[in-house]
Amino acid sequence: MRGLTPFGATLLLLFLSATTFAGDLVVNGASIDPEVQRAMEAELGQRIPDGRYWYDSACGAWGLEGGPALGLTVPGRRLGGTLRADASGGSSRGRQTWVWVNGRELHPLDVMQLSQLIPVSPGRYWLDAQGFAGYEGGPALLNLWQLARGGGGGGSAYQRRTAGGYIGGDGNTSYFFDPESGASVMVD
Numbered sequence: 362m363r364g365l366t367p368f369g370a371t372l373l374l375l376f377l378s379a380t381t382f383a384g385d386l387v388v389n390g391a392s393i394d395p396e397v398q399r400a401m402e403a404e405l406g407q408r409i410p411d412g413r414y415w416y417d418s419a420c421g422a423w424g425l426e427g428g429p430a431l432g433l434t435v436p437g438r439r440l441g442g443t444l445r446a447d448a449s450g451g452s453s454r455g456r457q458t459w460v461w462v463n464g465r466e467l468h469p470l471d472v473m474q475l476s477q478l479i480p481v482s483p484g485r486y487w488l489d490a491q492g493f494a495g496y497e498g499g500p501a502l503l504n505l506w507q508l509a510r511g512g513g514g515g516g517s518a519y520q521r522r523t524a525g526g527y528i529g530g531d532g533n534t535s536y537f538f539d540p541e542s543g544a545s546v547m548v549d
Contacts (some may be wrong), residue, residue: 362483387412387441388414388416389415389416390439391441393441414441415444417436417444418436418437419490420436420463421464424448424468429469444465446466448465449468450466453496460483463488474513478505484496485497491506492506492509493505
């Protein structure tokens with residue numbers, strides 16, 4: 362595989378291993394009815410290759426079973442089984458990164474990509490389809506889509522861990538979050 366980066370080789374191997382299950386589309390461990398698959402393909406305007414995938418209905422992220430996120434699609438679909446903690450190769454107890462989003466332990470490549478936007482700390486987070494994210498059970502602390510666009514409002518986005526919790530902001534709003542108590546304060 363001369364000229365192929367380690368990242369590209371990993372994606373190619375994941376894709377090839379997932380597509381060897383010809384004739385079957387599996388999402389979150391459950392087979393998808395061929396009629397449902399055809400309807401989705403008609404709606405999306407493209408063929409969905411047979412294989413084993415994970416899908417996060419809360420934010421629309423998807424990837425090959427055991428691998429990182431490969432893209433975003435329509436969120437909120439009732440598709441396949443329940444998203445598993447180990448969908449990207451981790452486990453419910455944490456084996457790879459100790460970073461969970463919507464119940465799925467992130468793949469190391471997901472954490473590497475996310476680290477380009479914000480500092481990433483081990484923990485359990487939520488992310489919705491509009492890009493808002495926060496700690497499980499807590500309020501929205503930032504918007505990943507805005508950060509990815511370089512938007513963030515009137516200034517630079519930041520997040521820092523301090524002795525008493527986390528501080529951060531998007532250039533317009535600042536916040537403090539105490540992970541021990543779950544208390545948070547936002548200031549415009």
